[in-house]
Amino acid sequence: MARRQDQAIANALQRLADILKRNENHANGRAQPQVQVAEEGEYQGLNKFLKRNPSQFKGGYNPYGAHLWIKELERIFGALQCSENQKVAFSTYLLIEEAENWWTHVKQRLENEGREINWFTFKEIFLEKYLPEDVRNKKEMEFLELKQGNMSVGEYAAKFEELALFYPPYQAAGNERSKCVKFENGLRPEIKEAIGYQRVRDFPTLVDMCRIFEDDHKSRLAQSRSLGSQRHVRRAPDRRNPYQAPSKYAGSPSSVGRPNFSRDIMVPDKQIHWLSSALNVADHI
Incomplete structure (x- = not known):
């Protein structure tokens, strides 16, 4: 390649020298026949x-x-x-x-x-x-079936434009609308719902809007997860058994098994009257 370029440069310099010499001859009043430069058109x-x-x-x-x-x-x-x-x-x-x-x-x-x-x-x-034709057909089908899936908007747009080169209908200048519609249909649902109703029909603008929405959506999700984790911080478990009943009897060891009516047992008034009567009867026996 370098040899060809050097030859082309040499031919151009030769042509320039001939032109300068011809102009000089005209200036001196000596017209000369034109010199044909040996360079293929x-x-x-x-x-x-x-x-x-x-x-x-x-x-x-x-x-x-x-x-x-x-x-x-x-x-x-x-x-x-x-x-x-x-x-x-x-x-x-x-x-x-x-x-x-x-x-x-x-x-x-x-x-x-x-x-x-x-x-x-x-x-x-x-x-x-x-x-080859079979490769072109395969690329066309890959383009027609392209969806965003797990790709980011930037990755999806790059893949979209790469495969669109193999789909001639989208190469014409008047098909910007169809190109945008096809791109929208392949977006993930949350992005498509947010952007689709705006009917953007300029492809670079559409890609930028989708990318900005995706970044904001990711930020909101991250913030929501962070707040949710703070609300559900696990506290230290309470070792006490909330269903444990207090002792039936309280007092010193010597009083185990003996009720202490004056301090431990809360008895309704009617029962107190009945117990008092029962004790009086027992005293006279």
């Missing part, structure tokens, strides 16, 4: 492209990485307004190792078949190789 602008620090692609089994690589290149192409030929030239320039060997054989086959090699053709063949 599709590689013009390569230095500007490389300044965007695009990622290289080395191949292997990496469906998600292959999809992201194409998306990254398309974003740069749009910013630089690259032509179809430049898109192919710049993309293949970044292929290394296994991917570079693959493209060498594919390019030769396409040329032998007389097919035009444009960006659409390259992207189609590239994705067939590194993002």
